[in-house]
Amino acid sequence: MRLRYRPRTFLLELVMVAVAVAFLFPVYALVTLSLKDPRQAADAPLSPPTDPTFDNFSHAWHRAELGPALFNSTVVTVLSLVALIALGSFAAYFLARCATGLGYGLYVLFLLGIVLPFQLGMIPLFKLVDSMGMLGSFQGMVLFYTGIQLPFTVFLYTGFIRALPAEYAHAALIDGAGHVTAFTRVVFPLLRPITGTVLILNAVFIWNDFFTPLLYLGGSARETVPVRVFAFVGQYVSDNGLVFAGLVLAALPIVLAFLLLQRYVIKGFASGLKG
Known part of the structure; x- marks a missing residue:
């Protein structure tokens, strides 16, 4: 029996994608801000880091x-x-x-x-x-x-x-x-x-x-x-x-x-x- 792809299926997929984005967004923000220096974090806090730095992790550790x-x-x-x-x-x-x-x-x-x-x-x-x-x-x-x-x-x-x-x-x-x-x-x-x-x-x-x-x-x-x-x-x-x-x-x-x-x-x- 073949399963038909219906509009309801498409809507359910959109809902699941939205839920996934809602859960992953805090993780993205957390990792992104941890890889930025203070200037990048202040200018564009949510954009991907253009020049990622790992100095924050070393300083935080110590x-x-x-x-x-x-x-x-x-x-x-x-x-x-x-x-x-x-x-x-x-x-x-x-x-x-x-x-x-x-x-x-x-x-x-x-x-x-x-x-x-x-x-x-x-x-x-x-x-x-x-x-x-x-x-x-x-x-x-x-x-x-x-x-x-x-x-x-x-x-x-x-x-x-x-x-x-x-x-x-x-x-x-x-x-x-x-x-x-x-x-x-x-x-x-x-x-x-x-x-x-x-x-x-x-x-x-x-x-x-x-x-x-x-x-x-x-x-x-x-x-x-x-x-x-x-x-x-x-x-x-x-x-x-x-x-x-x-x-x-x-x-x-x-x-x-x-x-x-x-x-x-x-x-x-x-x-x-x-x-």
Whole structure:
């Protein structure tokens, strides 16, 4: 059967092109301004650079101290992701296979953690972290992000595990394996698609978060990239080339991570919704 090219198809294509342009325009402006000197940026900010320069990136790297900030963001993000995957996947395995009132109640409790905004508890959480002596430390940030993102992680994993046949784990249990062994050796390897989704969605949130690191790490040697870029903008606001070069350097690692894991995002999220 041949598909006819209709005016409606043409209109849909125009809409998609317009949406693509709307999403790509900020990226174009960001990269273009980062490659211009102050004179070019002031004369023609949105035109393609006639004489592109990479000096902005070198200056932004040294003046904003982005090297240590990138290291700090990487440590916080990686440790938080490890904790979220380990705790979230195992908790979801219990909730997905526990057909009792306790399992259902705990699952509803995790869902409430998604609905309620964490900003409501910022002051008590800040006092708690301060009383534990974790202000300005990686441990405090990892603990905070693990608690905040755990409900969302459990939600994704639970839906995906419910869509998996329970016979895989049952076979391992019949062979004498315990629940921990059955999960780590049999179930968890099957969670690769949803694990990719959990990785990228949580990584984007943690890497780009500004308010929490500003509150818990501001003024310390462990400031993350968004905090350092903010300080950089305040100090060198007159030179837009340095500002946008710093933003490009800050966004590059998480963009690369998304490109590597993008095929898992939709696949894992859609599979999780089936449950």
